[in-house]
Amino acid sequence: DTAVSQTPKYLVTQMGNDKSIKCEQNLGHDTMYWYKQDSKKFLKIMFSYNNKELIINETVPNRFSPKSPDKAHLNLHINSLELGDSAVYFCASSQDAGTISTEAFFGQGTRLTVV
Amino acid sequence: GDSVTQMEGPVTLSEEAFLTINCTYTATGYPSLFWYVQYPGEGLQLLLKATKADDKGSNKGFEATYRKETTSFHLEKGSVQVSDSAVYFCALSSADKLIFGTGTRLQVFP
Numbered sequence: 001d002t003a004v005s006q007t008p009k010y011l012v013t014q015m016g017n018d019k020s021i022k023c024e025q026n027l028g029h030d031t032m033y034w035y036k037q038d039s040k041k042f043l044k045i046m047f048s049y050n051n052k053e054l055i056i057n058e059t060v061p062n063r064f065s066p067k068s069p070d071k072a073h074l075n076l077h078i079n080s081l082e083l084g085d086s087a088v089y090f091c092a093s094s095q096d097a098g099t100i101s102t103e104a105f106f107g108q109g110t111r112l113t114v115v
Numbered sequence: 116g117d118s119v120t121q122m123e124g125p126v127t128l129s130e131e132a133f134l135t136i137n138c139t140y141t142a143t144g145y146p147s148l149f150w151y152v153q154y155p156g157e158g159l160q161l162l163l164k165a166t167k168a169d170d171k172g173s174n175k176g177f178e179a180t181y182r183k184e185t186t187s188f189h190l191e192k193g194s195v196q197v198s199d200s201a202v203y204f205c206a207l208s209s210a211d212k213l214i215f216g217t218g219t220r221l222q223v224f225p
Contacts, residue, residue: 103164
């Protein structure tokens, strides 16, 4: 039973399209995150939500919009896709964002390729 | 701001060799420190963690000690296996998020 699951695992799309990536966690955690991993494996946080409320919004273009319908789901919608958006996107969750020692559990990643 | 610096890879070793991957950090306050591992085609998994100075995290033969005086959290393993080949990320907790180093690829050959 997968703890943090993302769909799709692979996504190939043309420039200018709009796409969504879905994430669900069954761990009962309060906090969920989106991270972007570039081609050099560098990981950078994009957003985090705690109990459906946005708490971290790093410098990310407005074309990226997270949506959290409930605390078990955090979806990422991307408008007007650009070549530079090609990356692996990871969803993660943790028990409580306020507890800094809490580990994060990661999904398998979604490899987005924009052509 | 807070940051993590890792040694650049790839690190290439023969099976049963000793492994060290260096990690240093810059942080205000007293963060928790983590090592995550990413196997090919998979997400990140927590390998070990330490929450305060002088704590030693350990798991699967890997160890790392939280050294406040040198702001370091080096990863070590006495005898690596081919199955340890992966990318290893050092991370710290900062303002409700994890900040990662750039990752170090480890390749172990039989």
